[in-house]
Amino acid sequence: MAKSLFIVIVGCGRLGSHLANGLSAQGHGVVVIDLRPEAFAALDAQFSGFKLVGDAVESEVLRQARLDQADLLLAVAEEDNVNLMVAQVGQKVFAVPRVMARVADPAREEAYRQFGIQTVCPTTLAGEALLATLGRSGEARR
Amino acid sequence: MSQDAILVVDDEKNIRLALGQALKPLGRPVLTALSGEEALEMLHDPGIGVMILDYRLPGIDGMAVLERASRERPDVAVIMITAYGSVERAVEAMKLGAVDFIAKPFAPEEIRDLVSRVSNREALTxxxxxxxxxxxxxxxxxxxxxxxxxxxxxxxxxxxxxxxxxxxxxxxxxxxxxxxxxxxxxxxxxxxxxxxxxxxxxxxxxxxxxxxxxxxxxxxxxxxxxxxx
CATH class of the missing domain: 1.25.40.10 (Tetratricopeptide repeat domain)
Known part of the structure; x- marks a missing residue:
């Protein structure tokens, strides 16, 4: 990502804050939304974006975050349903060019894909990583 | 003397950083002040052509800064930073010649466009x-x-x-x-x-x-x- 993007991140938990810190450090414009003001404590002192307290399920909150101007939406809230809904609204209502969502339940990944939303599933990723590690240690023993 | 420099006045660090980052592609010097007092001091610099000013500041507030700036530096164009959805004393700001407002949060492109528009406005016929x-x-x-x-x-x-x-x-x-x-x-x-x-x-x-x-x-x-x- 060479060009500076305007990015809206929904959820400032462990993943959301990590993404917000990293993308801000890379020089992108960032708005991070969370229901709980205390969630923003996880942001670095160098974080150069905006913090917005609100429920991202309400489109007014997304409008306030200037989602209409965003190049990228990252839906990484705690709940899969919230992420799915926010991602869909971002795509259909705000016409965000690129929408990505975290989904905890591998069974729901297919639903996201049908809506044309890119997903990352930590469960699947961790499972694959563990299996790969097991595979390697298995080979090493032989 | 060119009035290329942009003065950013905000007590919130992340807003100063965001503005600095957003304005960088314009290639103009960006100065920052953390308080109204500091801003008024810095306005002695004749190179400043645009001031981006938050309404809410500790000590002297944004309106008071605008009021003094409009007397001492009427040549400086002022963009007021507002909280989303608020209409903080816009009529007073307008009477003092401040006609541009930007709500937090803003996209980098929005603020760049606004600064360019404000800078070009004086020469319009x-x-x-x-x-x-x-x-x-x-x-x-x-x-x-x-x-x-x-x-x-x-x-x-x-x-x-x-x-x-x-x-x-x-x-x-x-x-x-x-x-x-x-x-x-x-x-x-x-x-x-x-x-x-x-x-x-x-x-x-x-x-x-x-x-x-x-x-x-x-x-x-x-x-x-x-x-x-």
Whole structure:
């Protein structure tokens, strides 16, 4: 990502804050939304974006975050349903060019894909990583 | 001497950082002040042409800074930073020649566009005012020069060029309000709401004027709520 993007991140938990810190450090414009003001404590002192307290399920909150101007939406809230809904609204209502969502339940990944939303599933990723590690240690023993 | 430098006045570190980052591609010097006192000190620098000023500051607040800057450095164009949806004393700011507002949070491109527009506005002439945008810019140039009657004339012409956009009607309304014509102000705010019910500043102005209780300023935000963005 060479060009500076305007990015809206929904959820400032462990993943959301990590993404917000990293993308801000890379020089992108960032708005991070969370229901709980205390969630923003996880942001670095160098974080150069905006913090917005609100429920991202309400489109007014997304409008306030200037989602209409965003190049990228990252839906990484705690709940899969919230992420799915926010991602869909971002795509259909705000016409965000690129929408990505975290989904905890591998069974729901297919639903996201049908809506044309890119997903990352930590469960699947961790499972694959563990299996790969097991595979390697298995080979090493032989 | 060129007035290339941009002065950012905000006590919040992340806003200063965000503005610094957003303005970098313009290739202009960006100076920062953490307080109103510091800003007024820095305004002695003749290289400053634009000031981006938060209403809320510790110590001397943004309005007081604007008030002094408008006397001591009337050549500096001021962009006021507002909280989303608020119409913080916009009429007072307008009377002091501040015609540009940006709501937090903003996209980097928005603030760059606004700074460029503000910087180019002084040089505009009648010849640039063939379209709606151009007319509105001339109206804002006139407000910056505290010539509210000329501003009203330009704003009316803008509305004549495109009667399907809310911003022009809202501006005409706001100028009537400044010129103490409540009936005309009301009529134009209503028209703004009629052409675009989603244009929040006009809705706010209308409600405030109808209730007559409001102490708030005239809502008149360039970008907030306008359709088709």
């Amino acid at each position: 009648e010849a640039d005012a063939r379209d709606y945008r151009g007319r509105l810019e001339l109206a804002k140039q006139a407000i910056r020069r505290r010539n509210f009657a000329a501003a009203l004339d330009h704003a009316r012409k803008a509305v004549g060029l495109d009667p399907y956009r809310a911003e022009g009607f809202n501006l005409v309304g706001a100028l009537h309000e400044i010129l103490h014509d409540r009936e005309e102000a009301l009529r134009n705010y209503r028209l703004a709401v009629e052409v675009d019910p989603a244009y929040a500043p006009a809705q706010t102005n209308l409600e405030r004027l109808v209730s007559r209780r409001g102490q708030g300023g005239i809502a008149w935000d360039d970008d907030a709520g306008e359709k088709g963005r």
